[in-house]
Amino acid sequence: MDIPVADGAACGGHGGAVPWARARERARELGARSGTPARDLPLGRALGGVLADDLRALVGLPAFDASAMDGFAVAGEGPWRLVGAQLAGAPVAGLSLGRGEAVEIATGARAPKGTESVLPYEHAEVEDGWVRGEALPGRHVRWSGEESAPGERVLEAGTEVTPAVLGLAASLGHDGLGVRLPTVSVLVTGDELATNGLPGDGVVRDAIGPLLPGVVAWAGAHLDRVRMLGDGFGDLGEALTTAGTDVVVVCGSSSKGPADHLRGVLRELDAEVVVDGVACRPGHPQLLAHRDGTVFVGLPGNPNAALVASLTLLVPLLCAMSGRPDPTAGLARTTLGADVRSRPDDTRLVAVRVGEGYAEPVGHDRPGSLRGAALADAYAVVPPGWAGGEVDLLRLP
Numbered sequence: 001m002d003i004p005v006a007d008g009a010a011c012g013g014h015g016g017a018v019p020w021a022r023a024r025e026r027a028r029e030l031g032a033r034s035g036t037p038a039r040d041l042p043l044g045r046a047l048g049g050v051l052a053d054d055l056r057a058l059v060g061l062p063a064f065d066a067s068a069m070d071g072f073a074v075a076g077e078g079p080w081r082l083v084g085a086q087l088a089g090a091p092v093a094g095l096s097l098g099r100g101e102a103v104e105i106a107t108g109a110r111a112p113k114g115t116e117s118v119l120p121y122e123h124a125e126v127e128d129g130w131v132r133g134e135a136l137p138g139r140h141v142r143w144s145g146e147e148s149a150p151g152e153r154v155l156e157a158g159t160e161v162t163p164a165v166l167g168l169a170a171s172l173g174h175d176g177l178g179v180r181l182p183t184v185s186v187l188v189t190g191d192e193l194a195t196n197g198l199p200g201d202g203v204v205r206d207a208i209g210p211l212l213p214g215v216v217a218w219a220g221a222h223l224d225r226v227r228m229l230g231d232g233f234g235d236l237g238e239a240l241t242t243a244g245t246d247v248v249v250v251c252g253s254s255s256k257g258p259a260d261h262l263r264g265v266l267r268e269l270d271a272e273v274v275v276d277g278v279a280c281r282p283g284h285p286q287l288l289a290h291r292d293g294t295v296f297v298g299l300p301g302n303p304n305a306a307l308v309a310s311l312t313l314l315v316p317l318l319c320a321m322s323g324r325p326d327p328t329a330g331l332a333r334t335t336l337g338a339d340v341r342s343r344p345d346d347t348r349l350v351a352v353r354v355g356e357g358y359a360e361p362v363g364h365d366r367p368g369s370l371r372g373a374a375l376a377d378a379y380a381v382v383p384p385g386w387a388g389g390e391v392d393l394l395r396l397p
Contacts, residue, residue, distance in 0.1 A: 028326075050180050055168075066142045067107055072124055097114035120140060185227065187249065189251060219315040233265065246295065249299060251306055330395065331378055340386075351373050
């Protein structure tokens with residue numbers, strides 16, 4: 001698949017902003033072309049990826065006949081003579097049941113040979129070493145391999161690795177999984193940023209560093225690190241070339257000010273630019289480029305603009321790299337419940353709360369403020385020249 005170079009420019013020139021929908025499509029195209037290599041990861045690291053291969057049972061599930069209840073394993077018709085006890089985790093040590101015999105047994109304990117059913121405590125009467133009650137044949141026993149047979153394909157390649165998938169894999173004998181899970185490093189630039197405490201004169205608290213890890217995880221990628229950088233050209237160049245991840249996100253150096261060096265650094269690296277500016281508000285100064293298997297995403301320095309840009313370029317890119325659905329999609333088109341102005345040339349992203357058949361703007365959606373996004377559950381996508389009616393919705397993390 002051929003990915004177009006940014007319209008009218010090599011890296012460093014601002015050759016015209018890409019329409020918002022087209023920018024998202026280019027991010028998906030680049031992600032699908034770049035892909036993510038399959039990596040064998042321990043279970044604790046595989047969450048959020050997608051299975052690179054089918055998941056097969058290394059052992060049967062259950063691996064042995066086991067009791068599903070606390071009670072008595074029995075054979076034949078009652079009453080049953082009590083001949084022993086069996087706890088979970090203890091070997092059966094050759095214990096077997098003949099007809100008319102019972103063993104007291106715990107949930108999860110291995111059922112002795114000859115067990116036909118388990119009679120729960122609440123349905124049993126015990127007196128003078130004899131057990132009485134109504135035991136239904138086959139009930140309350142987890143029979144070996146009844147859920148999954150050894151070697152059985154349990155999940156197909158491409159399945160998202162959820163907490164339930166991790167638990168299932170462990171129960172089937174796996175210590176790790178082969179997954180596609182893009183790795184991401186985040187570089188937050190700015191001499192004026194503080195990472196803790198109350199900011200002093202001329203200093204602002206960094207909001208993008210705390211914001212992006214959740215977005216990255218939501219898109220099914222692994223965040224390697226968040227690194228704070230000053231505004232130096234050399235520092236940014238060194239950080240880009242040594243990041244060592246599939247994707248490098250640069251925040252706050254994608255505009256055209258004197259401290260915005262991303263384009264110049266990428267030009268020195270001979271990177272190919274796919275998107276150089278997006279026709280949307282907020283979030284106009286976005287950038288997407290790649291070089292030698294590494295993808296670079298430039299986000300604005302204003303927090304709300306950075307969030308819009310991450311949903312525009314970063315999330316579609318990461319999802320396409322691993323082949324998983326884009327979580328921003330899936331909300332039905334709806335009508336805006338208040339007067340909203342469109343822009344003549346740019347798509348406008350408006351923070352909204354979604355109701356039954358309508359969406360209500362929450363306000364507080366300036367580029368530098370996340371208050372609106374924190375109140376909202378979606379952005380309404382208002383296209384250029386929109387004159388009312390339904391709009392698409394972009395789900396928020």
